[in-house]
Structure formats: structure tokens, C-alpha cells
Amino acid sequence: MEKVFIKDLSKHLDKTVTIRGWIYNFRSSGKIGFLQVRDGSGFCQAITNNPDAIKKVTLETSAIFTGKVSKHPKKEEYELQVSDLKILQAPADYPIGKKEHGPDFLLQNRHLWLRSPKQWAIQKVRHTICYATYEWMDKNGFTRIDAPILTPAACEGTTTLFEVPYFDLGKAYLSQSGQLYLEAAIFGHGRVYDFGPVFRAEKSKTRRHLTEFWMMDAEAAFVEHDENLKLQENLVCFIVERVLVRNKRELEILERDTRPLEKIKPPFYRLTHAEVIKKIRELGGDMKADEDLGGDEETLLSKAFDKPVFVEKYPARVKAFYMKRDPKNSDLALCADLIAPEGYGEIIGGSQREEEIDILLKRLEEHNLPRAAFEWYLDLRKYGSVPHSGFGYGLERLTAWLCGIEHIRETIPFPRMIYRMTP
Numbered sequence: 001m002e003k004v005f006i007k008d009l010s011k012h013l014d015k016t017v018t019i020r021g022w023i024y025n026f027r028s029s030g031k032i033g034f035l036q037v038r039d040g041s042g043f044c045q046a047i048t049n050n051p052d053a054i055k056k057v058t059l060e061t062s063a064i065f066t067g068k069v070s071k072h073p074k075k076e077e078y079e080l081q082v083s084d085l086k087i088l089q090a091p092a093d094y095p096i097g098k099k100e101h102g103p104d105f106l107l108q109n110r111h112l113w114l115r116s117p118k119q120w121a122i123q124k125v126r127h128t129i130c131y132a133t134y135e136w137m138d139k140n141g142f143t144r145i146d147a148p149i150l151t152p153a154a155c156e157g158t159t160t161l162f163e164v165p166y167f168d169l170g171k172a173y174l175s176q177s178g179q180l181y182l183e184a185a186i187f188g189h190g191r192v193y194d195f196g197p198v199f200r201a202e203k204s205k206t207r208r209h210l211t212e213f214w215m216m217d218a219e220a221a222f223v224e225h226d227e228n229l230k231l232q233e234n235l236v237c238f239i240v241e242r243v244l245v246r247n248k249r250e251l252e253i254l255e256r257d258t259r260p261l262e263k264i265k266p267p268f269y270r271l272t273h274a275e276v277i278k279k280i281r282e283l284g285g286d287m288k289a290d291e292d293l294g295g296d297e298e299t300l301l302s303k304a305f306d307k308p309v310f311v312e313k314y315p316a317r318v319k320a321f322y323m324k325r326d327p328k329n330s331d332l333a334l335c336a337d338l339i340a341p342e343g344y345g346e347i348i349g350g351s352q353r354e355e356e357i358d359i360l361l362k363r364l365e366e367h368n369l370p371r372a373a374f375e376w377y378l379d380l381r382k383y384g385s386v387p388h389s390g391f392g393y394g395l396e397r398l399t400a401w402l403c404g405i406e407h408i409r410e411t412i413p414f415p416r417m418i419y420r421m422t423p
Contacts, residue, residue, distance in 0.1 A: 001066055007041035009078035012069045019044070019080065023061040024115065025098075028054050037065065037080075042249070043117065045072075048082040056087055059094040060115070063087045103407075110414055111423045121250035122410055125243055126399045130195070132242035133216055136235050137193050142218060145185040145192040147178025153373035160202040174199035179390055180322075180377050182219040183353060186388055187380065193218040195395075203418050206295050207407045208345055210396060212416040219390035225324075225334040225352045228389035229310055232338055232348050233266050235393075236308065240264045243402050256404040260306065260342055268338070269309040276301060276311050292318045293337065298345035305341055312336035321363035323351040338393075344401040350391025357381035 001018045009017070021039030028034070033054035035046040046065050048054065067082040096112055106113045113119055137144070150164070150172045166172035178194040185192040195216045202209070220231065240261055243251075251258055271279065276297075280287045283300045287293075293301070293311060301309060316325055316333040323333040335351035354360050357378055364371055371378075399411040409415040414423065 005041040006037070006039045006044045009044060009069050009080070013071060013078070014069065016066065016068050016083070017080075018064060018066045019046075020064050021062070022115070023057055023063065024059065024117070026057050026059075033057065035065075035082075038115075038117075038120070044077070044079060046080040046082050046085075048085055050082070050085055053085045053087065056090050058090045058092065059097070061087055061090045107409070107415070107420060108422070114413060117253050119410065121247075121253040122399065122403050122405065123413065124250045125247050125254075125403050126395065126411060128243050128246050129239055129395065129398055129402065132239045133193075133195065133235070135242075136238045137218070140191070140231075140234075142191040142193045142220075143185075143189040145182060145189065145194055146196065147175065147181035147194045147217070149175045149197065151175050153370065160200050162199050162201050176200055177215065177392060178217045179219065179392065182217055182390065183377070183388065184380055186219050186221040187384060190222075191218070191220045205418065207409075208295060208397060208400075209417075210408055210412060210415055211418060213408075213412060214395040215392050216395065217390065217392040219353075219388060221386050221388045223352075223389045224387050225312075225336075225389060228350055228352060228391060229268075229270070229312070229336055230266075232310075232336075232350060232391050232393075233268050233308075236268075236338070236348070237264055237266055239398070240402065251403075254403050254405070256402075261402065263306050264308070268307055269305055270336075271309060271311055273311060273314045273332070279304065290315050290318065293339075293346070295345060298339055299343050302339045302341050302345055303343045305339075307341060308347075309339045309341075310336045311339060319351070321367040321369060322353050322360070324354045325359075340397070340401040342401065342404075344397065346394075347397045347401060348391050348393045350389065352387065352389040355381060355385045355387055357385070 001016060004012055004017045004019060006019055019039055021037045023035050024038055025036035026033060031049055031051055033048045035048065037044055037046045064086040065080055065082050066084040067080040070079050070081055072079055095109055152172060161176055162174040164172050176198050182192050182194060193216060197212055198215045199212050244258060244261055277287050277289060280297050280300055283304060285297055285300050287297050313326055313332040314335055316331060319333045319335055323335050326332040326334050333351060337346045338348035339345060340347045354363065360378065360381055364374060396408045396411040400408050
């Protein structure tokens with residue numbers, strides 16, 4: 001008998017096939033059992049009239065199902081009319097039942113919660129975002145270069161980094177970004193990116209923060225501020241398009257209204273930091289001229305627009321040392337944060353980098369960063385320095401927006417937060 005995946009059942013209409021999976025829900029009507037089955041590729045209903053099998057079935061029963069494929073009479077779905085059901089294991093008491101469970105209970109049982117249709121759908125969308133990123137980067141001349149996770153210094157100060165002892169060499173830090181190392185790689189490859197876990201030790205409990213999360217960083221030689229924003233804009237539009245095409249079923253499971261996503265086309269809105277302050281105050285917020293955007297301000301701003309908004313040219317004193325200053329106003333940095341609509345806030349941060357070594361040395365002093373730890377980084381400005389820019393997106397924030405879910409903790413398989421490190 002041919003073994004197939006549930007996602008391919010439509011190709012085998014009226015044929016007898018075998019699927020292997022788990023029963024995540026079931027009901028019976030007389031002598032007929034309606035089993036809701038998943039196999040990792042998708043979901044289907046398996047219908048059996050075997051009374052002995054119906055009696056043995058429990059939540060999360062693993063089994064092998066053989067039967068004829070039929071089409072649902074009212075829906076664009078395919079079912080299995082079971083002729084043989086082999087139960088592999090029928091658990092006695094699956095912890096996550098049909099009743100409502102609180103978030104703490106679900107997080108404590110995250111290893112099991114991942115099986116639910118909603119959590120399955122979120123991870124499928126996350127997978128599409130990753131794959132679409134690789135696809136877009138490859139088409140646009142970017143080479144993947146993996147940055148180290150253990151670093152001798154921070155790229156934005158050490159107050160929000162995890163410190164670890166490193167043999168006889170002293171302290172090391174878990175990376176908060178691969179950016180500095182990617183800057184080294186542009187001199188060989190021109191355009192590069194990395195994609196991996198990063199760590200932030202800030203004690204934040206907001207719905208937008210994780211202690212460990214995944215970040216894509218990109219750097220490009222001979223790219224200045226305006227072109228940098230266009231690259232980000234094109235990447236985001238490409239990712240959204242791929243999710244809308246490839247994850248229709250998943251978005252239905254999540255009950256995601258896709259109409260806002262269908263509006264995500266270039267160009268995005270652009271506002272300077274000064275313009276944003278005025279806008280925030282008009283919306284009822286209270287933001288000072290020298291402040292970075294906080295979560296409340298991001299939410300206000302993102303609800304006011306139907307497409308992402310670039311907030312550019314922040315006061316340089318609230319931004320990182322490596323950001324180039326605006327030649328028209330040295331108090332401002334040539335940087336931008338991309339704010340997603342619908343209240344989701346920042347998803348990308350980026351800037352043009354300072355390419356002049358003398359200016360970079362001055363910035364290190366201003367930020368009280370040790371020159372010795374950055375000597376290799378300064379070398380990049382000694383040997384063939386060029387204008388260049390980069391940006392990074394947070395995978396979990398992007399996933400939360402596209403899935404339409406409120407809390408970022410559901411977008412990563414095993415969330416790490418200040419109050420949780422298990423399972």
C-alpha cells in the first residue's frame with residue numbers, strides 16, 4: 001500500500017493509501033468514529049466504523065491508517081475512509097485537554113503544546129519567512145556568512161548582554177548581533193547576511209521581548225541610507241507575498257485577516273524622528289525630543305498607518321556608536337527603524353555605518369567602549385574602507401505580525417524569558 005502525506009491526499013482521490021500520524025481530536029456518532037488526524041504535513045479526517053478501534057482511541061493516539069481517499073461533500077478537503085487502523089500507542093491521560101488552559105500551564109507544557117493546530121500553523125509561517133529570506137537574499141546577491149555567538153565585546157554596550165567566563169582569556173559575551181562581523185565580510189563578498197540566535201539580558205516582560213531570539217542581519221558595501229531602506233522594503237514585501245501564497249491554510253487556522261497583509265506593497269511610509277514626535281503627541285502620547293521610541297509609542301504609531309513606517313534620523317546620542325551621522329545635521333544618525341502596522345511595532349532596525357576611522361575612534365570614546373576590543377573592527381576602516389549599510393530583523397516579531405498573534409512567546413518553539421528557561 002502506498003504511504004502518503006496528508007498534504008498530498010488530493011492527488012490520490014478514490015485510491016487506497018496509508019497515512020501515519022496522531023489523533024488530536026475525535027468524536028463518534030453511533031458506530032462511526034470521526035478521527036481528526038495530523039501527520040506533520042497537514043490535517044485530515046479519518047472515518048472508521050470499527051467499534052473496537054473507536055473504544056481504544058484517546059487524545060494523541062499514534063496510529064497507521066489505511067483507507068480510500070474521498071472528498072468532503074461540502075469543503076475543499078480530503079478524507080480517509082478507513083479500512084484498517086493499527087494503533088501504535090493510546091496515551092492514558094494527555095495533559096492538554098479540550099478545556100481552556102492558562103498561559104503558564106501551556107508554556108510549562110510547551111513540548112506538548114507545539115502539537116496544537118494553531119502552534120503548528122505559527123511554526124509553518126515562521127519556516128516560510130526563513131525560506132523566503134534565503135530566497136530573496138540569494139536573488140539579490142547576498143552570501144550567507146555565519147557570525148560567532150561568543151564575542152569579546154558588545155556592539156552596543158554590555159549592560160544587556162550575558163557574560164560568560166572564557167577559559168584563561170577572561171570574559172566573553174553571548175552575541176546580541178552579528179553585525180560587526182558581517183561588516184568584515186563585505187570586503188570579500190560585497191553583500192552578506194547571517195541568520196541565527198542572539199541574546200539580550202534586559203529584564204523586560206513585555207509581549208515583544210524574548211531573552212533568546214533569532215535575528216537576520218544583512219550588510220552591503222556601497223549602499224547608503226536611502227538604498228538601505230529600499231532593500232528592507234523589498235525584502236519585507238517579498239516575505240509577505242510568500243506567506244500569503246504558501247500559508248493560506250495556516251492563516252485560516254490562525255483566523256488571520258489577510259486584508260491588511262495584502263496592502264503591503266512599496267513604497268512604505270517614511271517619517272523622521274522629529275515628525276514622529278509630533279505625530280505621537282497628536283495621537284495622545286507623550287514623547288520627548290531626545291527619546292528613543294518605546295513600546296507604547298510604537299503601538300500608537302503602528303495603529304495609525306496601514307503599511308509599515310520607516311522612522312528615520314534619530315538623535316545620534318540615543319543610537320549606537322557605529323551609525324553614521326547625517327551630513328545635513330550631525331546631531332542626527334542615518335538610521336531607521338521599520339514599524340509594522342496593526343500595533344505590532346518595530347520589526348527591523350538598520351543604519352548606514354560610519355566608514356571613517358577617525359570619526360569611529362571618537363564615537364568609541366563617547367560611548368566608553370574599550371578600543372582594544374575593537375581593533376579588528378577599526379582595521380576595516382584602514383584597508384579599503386567604503387560607504388556601507390546594514391539592517392537586521394527579528395524573526396519572532398516578524399512572525400507575530402504576519403500570524404496576527406499578540407504575544408511573541410508563541411512564535412519561537414521554546415521561548416526563553418526572564419522568568420522561564422524550561423522546558
